[in-house]
Amino acid sequence: MNKPANPTLRHSRLKLLLIMAVFAAPIIAAALLTFSGWQPIGKANGQPIFPQRNFADEHLRVQVSDGQWWAWRATEPQLTLIALAGPDCAARCIDTLTKMAAARITLNRNAPRLRLLYLGTPPVDAGQDGMKNYWALGTDTDGKLAGYRPSEPDSVAALLVESNGTALSLYSAGFDPTGLRKDLQKVIR
The missing domain is CATH 1.20.5 (Single alpha-helices involved in coiled-coils or other helix-helix interfaces)
Structure with missing residues (x-):
């Protein structure tokens, strides 16, 4: 029972x-x-890169102004923000570059975790504007990033690249630097 x-x-x-x-x-x-x-779906301001690309695996060669080759895989975890200027980078382009460098500064103690790389012909007043203090100046020797470079004069686009060389986001010409700053603060902690 x-x-x-x-x-x-x-x-x-x-x-x-x-x-x-x-x-x-x-x-x-x-x-x-x-x-x-x-x-x-996140609220990122940049556009995701599809198909995803890894610049280290593609052997994308960038020569910086001191003659060295850019190391996509940094010795310590650092993202790279690449600025790709259109033809005739002038006042508007320099203003955007300045705001991009300021976005790095707002990262405070995490600022060293972001490297700034400018690819192309530097603006005429690059030395006087202190651009070399913040940006590594380089050249895409094989032109593999030409598809991301804007064609409009006095404009700039940006690419955010992970520390292993993987391209994360594209900020097309005319992007909002404030949105870029917000994205950087989310990614770099």
């Missing part, structure tokens, strides 16, 4: 099952969303 279950024991088991359900529900929901192909 079966003995009726103790109501206290049954109540305790029910509580245990409810607690397990509370912890299991988000895991099950996440698994269902992942297998269905859904990905959260």
